[in-house]
Amino acid sequence: MKTGAIHIEDDELELYCLGRATSSELAPIERHLLNCPVCLNRAQAALEYIDTLRAALLRLESEMGCPADHTGLRRADPEAPGWLTRFPGE
Numbered sequence: 001m002k003t004g005a006i007h008i009e010d011d012e013l014e015l016y017c018l019g020r021a022t023s024s025e026l027a028p029i030e031r032h033l034l035n036c037p038v039c040l041n042r043a044q045a046a047l048e049y050i051d052t053l054r055a056a057l058l059r060l061e062s063e064m065g066c067p068a069d070h071t072g073l074r075r076a077d078p079e080a081p082g083w084l085t086r087f088p089g090e
């Protein structure tokens with residue numbers, strides 16, 4: 001269904017869902033979402049995906065007690081702010 005309407009770019013939507021959009025990017029995205037159920041759906045799907053992924057990662061972190069001695073190779077605290085920012089494929 002190509003209507004010629006301009007939708008939010010995947011990249012922008014991803015930044016928005018990850019909370020990484022700058023305030024100047026944020027305004028047009030939110031304005032568009034208010035008027036565009038298509039992109040709203042995409043945003044919701046992306047948010048669910050991110051939530052699922054984050055939950056899976058956290059579960060993995062807590063279940064996977066590594067048997068090897070990784071002294072000096074400790075993972076970053078998953079609760080630490082910014083850990084998710086390393087994450088999405090660039």
Ligand SMILES: [Zn+2]
Pocket residue numbers: 006007008032036038039040
């Ligand atoms: Zn749209």
